[in-house]
Amino acid sequence: MSPPTPRQGHRPVAVVSFAQADNLRREGARNEVEMLLPVIGEVFANVGITKDDVGFICSGSTDYLVGGPFSFVTALDAVGVWPPRSESHVEMDAAWALYEAWVRLQEDDIDAALVYGFGKSSLGNLGEIFALQLDPYVMAPLWPDPVSLAALQARALLDSGRTTEQELAEIAARNRRRALTNPNAQVAGEFDVAELLAEDYVVSPLRRHTLPPITDGACAIVLAVGGRAYELAERPAWITGIDHRVETHAIGARDLTHSPSTRKAGEIAGALDGGIDIAELHAPFASQEVVVRDALSLGDNVDVNPSGGVLAANPIMSAGLARIGEAASRILDGTAGRALAHATSGPLLQQNLVAVLERG
Amino acid sequence: MSDTATETEGGERGPVTHLATPIRLEYNFTAGIAQSRYLRGLAEGKFIGQRCPVCHKVYVPARGSCPTDGVATTDEVVLSNSGTVTTYCIVNVPFAGQTIEIPYICAQVLLDGANLSFMGLIQEIPTDEVRMGMRVEAVWVPDDELGPTLASVKYFRPNGEPDADYETYKEYL
Numbered sequence: 001m002s003p004p005t006p007r008q009g010h011r012p013v014a015v016v017s018f019a020q021a022d023n024l025r026r027e028g029a030r031n032e033v034e035m036l037l038p039v040i041g042e043v044f045a046n047v048g049i050t051k052d053d054v055g056f057i058c059s060g061s062t063d064y065l066v067g068g069p070f071s072f073v074t075a076l077d078a079v080g081v082w083p084p085r086s087e088s089h090v091e092m093d094a095a096w097a098l099y100e101a102w103v104r105l106q107e108d109d110i111d112a113a114l115v116y117g118f119g120k121s122s123l124g125n126l127g128e129i130f131a132l133q134l135d136p137y138v139m140a141p142l143w144p145d146p147v148s149l150a151a152l153q154a155r156a157l158l159d160s161g162r163t164t165e166q167e168l169a170e171i172a173a174r175n176r177r178r179a180l181t182n183p184n185a186q187v188a189g190e191f192d193v194a195e196l197l198a199e200d201y202v203v204s205p206l207r208r209h210t211l212p213p214i215t216d217g218a219c220a221i222v223l224a225v226g227g228r229a230y231e232l233a234e235r236p237a238w239i240t241g242i243d244h245r246v247e248t249h250a251i252g253a254r255d256l257t258h259s260p261s262t263r264k265a266g267e268i269a270g271a272l273d274g275g276i277d278i279a280e281l282h283a284p285f286a287s288q289e290v291v292v293r294d295a296l297s298l299g300d301n302v303d304v305n306p307s308g309g310v311l312a313a314n315p316i317m318s319a320g321l322a323r324i325g326e327a328a329s330r331i332l333d334g335t336a337g338r339a340l341a342h343a344t345s346g347p348l349l350q351q352n353l354v355a356v357l358e359r360g
Numbered sequence: 361m362s363d364t365a366t367e368t369e370g371g372e373r374g375p376v377t378h379l380a381t382p383i384r385l386e387y388n389f390t391a392g393i394a395q396s397r398y399l400r401g402l403a404e405g406k407f408i409g410q411r412c413p414v415c416h417k418v419y420v421p422a423r424g425s426c427p428t429d430g431v432a433t434t435d436e437v438v439l440s441n442s443g444t445v446t447t448y449c450i451v452n453v454p455f456a457g458q459t460i461e462i463p464y465i466c467a468q469v470l471l472d473g474a475n476l477s478f479m480g481l482i483q484e485i486p487t488d489e490v491r492m493g494m495r496v497e498a499v500w501v502p503d504d505e506l507g508p509t510l511a512s513v514k515y516f517r518p519n520g521e522p523d524a525d526y527e528t529y530k531e532y533l
Contacts, residue, residue, distance in 0.1 A: 031392030034424040037432050051430055067387035077423055080430020124387045132383065141381040 001230060004358045007241040007270050009106045014229040014236030015332070015357065018325035019043035020219035023186040023313030026122040027216035032061075032071060036078035036118050036218050043114070043220040047232040051079055054222070055110025057087040058101045060094030060117040061317045064129050075118060086110075093117060094219070095282075095320030095343030095353050101223055102242055111228040117318030118218035126214060126316070134347060135249050146284075146347070147211060151203040153256040153348050154287035158205055160257045163290045165205060169196040171286040172209040172311055179308025186313040187213045210286035217315025219322045230360075237328035237339070237357040241269030244343075244353035251348060262295035262342065262352040269354040271296055276356075277336040278303040280323040282343045284310050291349060292342055302340075306330065320344065324355055331359050394424035394433065399508035401438070405500050409474055411435040417475035440472035443516070444524040445494040446532045450487050465490050469516055470532050477532050484517035493529065495521035 003012035019042035021027075027035055044050055051057075057079060061072050072089045081087060088104075090096045094117025101113040127145035134140045157163050170193055179188035191209065199207040222232070229236035245261035247254055266272050279302050283289035289304070298304060305311075307326040310319045320343025330336035336359075343353040391399060394410055398421040401408030409420030410433035417426065418437050426433055448467035451460075465482035467490070480498070482490050496516035506512045 027390075029390065029393050029396065031390050031395070031424065034392050034394070034432075037425055037430075040430065064385075067385060067389070074423070077425045077427040078430060080426060080428055082428040120390065122388070123390065124385055128385055132385075136381065137379070140383075141379075 001360050003226060003229070003236070003238050003360050004240050006239065008243070008268075009102070011106050011108070011225050012229075012238055013102050013105045013223050013225055014233070014238045015221055015324065015328035016224045016229050016233040016236050017043045017046040017222040018219070018329055018332070019046065020184050020318075020322055020325065021217050023184055023215045023217040023315055025186065025214060025216070027120055032066065032075055032118050032120060032218075033078045035120070035216070036075060036116065036220075039218050039220050040078050040114070040116060043116075043222055047222055049112070049222070049232065051085070051114070054112045054114045055086060056101055056104045056113040057081070057085055058089065058097040058104070058113065058115050060090045060092050060097040060321065061119055062091050064132060065119045065121060065123060065316060067124055079114065092345050093282075093320035093343050094318050095324055095341075096244065096345065098221060098223070098321055098324060099242060099244060099353060102239060105223060105225050111226070112222060112224040112232075114220065114222055115321065116218065116220035117321045119315055119317035120216040121214045121316050122216050130347070134251075139251070147206060148203050149251070149348055150285040150287065151206045153291075154205050154210070154285065157257045157287050157290060162257065162294070163287065165197060166193065167290070168210050168286040169193045169207070171289050172196065175305050175309045175311040178306055179312030182307045182312065184313065185308045186215055188308060188312055206285065206287070212284040212310050212314035213312075215313050215315045215319075217313065217318055217322075219315070219318045219325055221321060221325050221328070233332060235332055235334055235359060237331035238360055240356050240358045241271070242353070242355040243268035244351065246346070246351040249346070249350060254348075256348055257291065259291050259295040259349050259352060262292055262349065262354065265352050265354040266296045269356045271340050271354050271356050275338050276302050276340045277338050278306055278327065278330050279340040280305055280307060280309065280327040280342065282310055282320045282323045284314055284319075284344075286311060288344075288349055292352075296340065296342070296354070298340075320353065324357075327355075328357050331357050392424050394422040397436065398422060402510060402512040403506050403508045405503070405506055405512065407439040407441070407471055407498075409437045409439050411437050418473055419476045420471060420474045420478065437473065439474050442495060442497045442519050442521075443469040443471040443474070444529050445482065445490065445492060445496055446470050446477050446529045447492060448482065448490055450490075463487050467516070468532075469496060470529055475532075480513060481515035482517070483515040491523065493523040493526060495519050495524060
């Protein structure tokens with residue numbers, strides 16, 4: 001067995017292990033470290049290694065969720081960093097921590113890395129917290145909440161004629177039906193589209209079913225290079241392409257019905273070459289799934305969000321990494337040959353990461 | 361929110377030079393299971409720590425994990441009321457919100473049986489007699505004032521034992 005030739009980088013890197021916490025509306029008594037401990041333990045135990053076997057650790061989280069400075073440093077207590085470890089952190093979804101680890105693994109001195117993300121959304125008011133990622137002069141002082149912003153995007157999309165409220169309800173119902181087979185999902189079930197459409201608007205044109213749940217959660221991935229990956233997993237999920245692109249933070253300067261950053265990242269990652277069996281999309285609002293699907297030219301032959309996606313569970317700061325983990329799981333378990341994972345960061349799909357994972 | 365514009369003599373408003381955008385976020389803090397045990401211990405007038413099953417170090421307050429080994433600390437340990445001053449400083453500088461009369465002593469105290477020191481006040485001794493290695497004991501507030509807070513410990517005072525040997529606390533400086 002040999003890894004497929006990666007489009008970027010000279011060292012083939014694979015996901016060999018994925019673990020996640022139960023996605024819950026409220027985690028309850030455990031703090032972030034206590035939430036992460038079993039997840040880190042499981043992601044190592046899956047492949048029979050310990051922290052001593054990884055040459056790099058990278059995490060994604062934000063202090064704004066917990067309301068405490070340097071919470072990501074405290075989180076290292078869940079890994080145990082003695083003797084001193086090479087470690088880094090991104091104040092972004094942990095999918096970008098995985099990107100940093102992928103870059104680090106291009107250096108020849110290490111052959112495995114740990115990536116994790118975590119967040120408790122239940123501690124503060126997400127509507128206010130998300131307003132603070134907007135530009136501080138003209139947008140943040142208005143405190144626009146993420147649902148209201150997503151409603152502007154959804155309205156523009158409906159006006160463009162590319163979707164309907166009926167289709168948004170169908171997207172929500174499909175994701176939550178798929179989540180029935182995902183034991184970690186938070187919102188799963190059979191929903192009748194006509195009944196969903198009878199709901200009142202939360203913010204027109206978005207009804208409750210088009211919104212992501214509020215989730216406490218965490219997940220972790222182990223990456224390994226070349227032959228080391230085959231030692232750790234029977235069917236490593238090789239990252240043959242990965243890229244991320246960002247658009248302006250000025251929401252008014254963007255066409256919110258399109259995602260050129262997703263398209264560009266997808267092009268570079270090789271996602272537009274066809275042959276994709278399954279795709280895990282990080283589209284927190286049902287309307288955003290339409291935008292991301294279009295940007296990646298995903299046809300009806302692609303199985304989108306077999307996990308239920310983020311409409312089934314939206315653990316802030318780890319939901320994007322979980323998309324990579326869920327996509328990789330389909331390769332690791334042998335049910336898919338080529339999988340796409342997408343992650344987003346910033347307001348209204350501002351920044352997007354696309355990874356293509358393949359069987360060896 | 362307010363903005364400030366410069367005004368010219370003719371009454372024309374110039375460019376905005378700055379704006380104030382007050383920000384306040386409210387959070388529910390989760391202490392965690394291990395720290396909750398520690399805080400509830402303070403409400404009972406005792407120090408509760410946890411031991412690492414791998415390196416056997418005892419952390420107080422424990423955060424639920426051994427930061428060295430990355431494993432859950434599950435063994436609970438009730439620590440002594442006495443400890444050793446590992447290092448200290450004399451606070452002579454007044455600052456806003458100060459509640460204690462200066463000068464006073466702020467010290468790191470290593471409780472007997474613990475492998476992590478924490479900060480406490482030293483009183484009932486002239487400031488110039490405080491020293492590294494001094495043996496101290498916790499003085500708690502009256503029982504009806506105990507609560508899940510470090511404010512349950514009024515301060516530490518000398519317990520009359522001879523000073524600890526430097527070798528016993530040199531790893532905790």
